[in-house]
Amino acid sequence: MDDYQKQIVISMVQGEAVKGAPMRELTTLRIGGKAELVVFPMDVVSLRSVILFAQDSGIPYLVMGNGSNLLVKDNGIAGIVINLRKGFHALKLVNDLLRAEAGCSLGRFIEYAGANSLSGPEYLIGIPGSVGGALSMNAGAHGKEMKDFIHSVEIMGSDGNIEEIERDNLEFSYRSLRLKKGAVILSVLFKLNREQKQVIDERKSGFLKSRRETQPIDSYSAGCVFKNPQGVSAGRLIEEAGLKGLQMGGAVVSPLHANFILNSGDATAKDVMTLIELMKKRVYEEKGIECELELQIVGED
Template sequence: MKISSDILKQLAAKAKGQCRFSEPMSRHTSFRIGGPADLLVIPADEPDLQNLLAGIHKSRIPYMILGNGTNLLVLDGGIRGVVIKMTSGFRQLDRKENTLKVGAGYALPRLVEGAAEMSLAGLEWGVGIPGSLGGALVMNAGAYGGQMSDIVKKVWGYTPSGDRLTLRPGQINFGYRHSEYPDGFVIAGAELEMQAGKKTRIKSAMEQWMGKRQRNQPLSLPSAGCIFKNPANDSARRLIGVAGLKGKKAGGAKVSSKHANFIINDGGAKAADVLKLIDIIKERTHKSVGIELTPEVKTVGEP
């Protein structure tokens, strides 16, 4: 689908935030992979986002929402239409007793650290998860027995026509790395219910989890974290290891030798290489242990 460049220019002219045409998505994903987006906009604030959505709605062009790009495989042909990057304009943080009101663009590692400084418990498990709050709410990110849905009080955001909507957890249907929002819903922020805790205890849990990550995960190499969801009562990492796939390569993509559920960009990997490796892993694990793995990473864009 070819999008009229006049429409894109009109949208950019009306935006207050930063706009970039033909922006390589490899600059916005932790995989360092992804073809160009026709137009990438970083809205400056909520009214700017609302105007942008209204303009997109009127011109009927597609859009997708980007947080920190740490759970995304963007295909090599890039993304048609508008990519709305929810980061710098949405980084407010307010505290009222044990409730934190946080913008969708707030980085999870900073939030985890900030909560600990305020002696608020409930997010220690999130240490080292490199996403934005918005992305964590969509993925229902979690680790070490905790997940976002444990602390969400409400989520607010905008519908594709720019209407503001507030959702309660019961309306989001959270599950394991799963959530359901209305189609095209852009999360602008959330209220999180934390618990009063002891700073030393919170920090010690964070250190323990971070140490575990550093020992087990290839953190210095570009990846999108775990590629597959864990099947019930088992770990995808273990199964991929059993299938003998550690170190397996397809082009520039490689199954990490440190953590078999991570695919790393070993240098110049294309999205097509990652897709090929995903297929190989699915096929071989199925053959070897009879379990069908489901990707956790979201694939977007055009091949």
Template sequence: MSSDAFPVHGLRGRITKDAPLGPRTWFRTGGAADWLFIPEDQDDLIQFLKNKPSELPYLVLGACSNVIIRDDGIEGAVIRLTRGFSEIQVVEDQIIAGAAALDVTVAEHSATASLAGLEFLSGIPGSIGGAVRMNAGAYGSDIKAVLQWADIITSDGTLKRLSCEELSFSYRHSNLPEDAIVVRACLKGQAGDAAEIRERISEIKESRENSQPIRARTGGSTFRNPDGHKAWALIDAAGCRGMTLGGAQISEKHCNFLLNLGTATSADLENLGDAVRQKVLDQSGIDLHWEIKRLGRRIKGTPTL
């Protein structure tokens, strides 16, 4: 954007021009946002949405665990939900969590409250807002199984509450409009034994540690599992385990994980993923679909596969 002045006045949150996004992502790659807006709270976010210019594009980033920010950055405004959206409350057999609350933190609160059924969240990298948008799931459950309602703010600044049914969840997908922002969600548990719940959370964390490269610069599962198949098995069968491109690699430990070996660009990561998709398609006839979101502008001349 050409102006040095943020196009919305009277906001209380933090506003940064040409804000680097790469250091905020789990891959540690990517360019800058034209503007980064961290709203103070829900009212501040509503103020922004109600008063922003209609032509100003925006998107929301949470924990940045399952995104590739392209190397030429993101046009318009990036909204980052942080402390003003991270509160967690326990109300009887329900947990009401802000969109910025980490999934694993919600799982730990459920153990403290002796509420079973939310342990699976400890196996999902990211925050509740993203989990609702993509119907995140792992270890035998998903958001659809536990969500009661989600509060969202629409692009015109209207606060709405949607039920689980209204979100029409399917595998790794919700019916949430692309420009709507999840700000809060209510998850239902069942009365359980706190010690048993903590033991299950520990088992999930140990399983992730043993089977996934969680200490590397990665972004969670790269591709969705096609019906009747495991993405990692298709990638392995196509000979892609350990495959590299520039500074990016398909993990040797779990080949549905992309890694930044330390020098990767976002283009390396995205192009390696697309190369793997092509090899799997050639070998099995199955077209893998990205689970990681790729966001922003491609640098001119960057090849696409």
């Protein structure tokens, strides 16, 4: 992407645009080289302009929310990173349907639902993602997943057109929603249940307490590194392979939850990727099970 192209994109965006933005500042793992250009569009018109320009010019783009499931490589990201966190965070209640824009934090959405005596998403409390990121990952906890609460999704395709797709026409699987290449989730319409606020609040407190006891939530991480293989906990497999506390440079297998890799402060993406390969190898040798990544690795080699 040359300077002229960057200037064009910057002039198109109603919202902030940063050249050479360090991705470590935009991810919960606090790792990653610079992105050529990060834009924070505030409206659909800017977003569409950026996507169409990128498509026409053959420039790659990556859409992101809170960066809580991403490992960005040390060489950074070529092209445009579209971050929906600053715009796209409105919440609107229409009867019992709640529309949340994709950049809204999951935590704020869950609070808002609870305050309106609407239950369901409190099962996911403590997941530090955005609504769009959580839907794209079909994030889940305590036996519930994003797909369980949704009515429909508003998506902008890579051609700039917007369509509303109903739940039954979406392909969800464990920690995944199949989207067309370059598609951006704009908002999600949730169908929730009426329940007493106090009951919802009690459930939330219980889930938060158990998260605090079982996950290293105050450290830099990107959540679970591996998906749970059928019927087994990846964390347990890693723990039983004796890998808790294993360190590679600044990256450490969490002593609290073995499926979390922590950045102790100065970890590089290379440290994390080396540790991941070692964990996979050792689990396969000890248990004969191949672990599949849940964490998404992006960026340039």
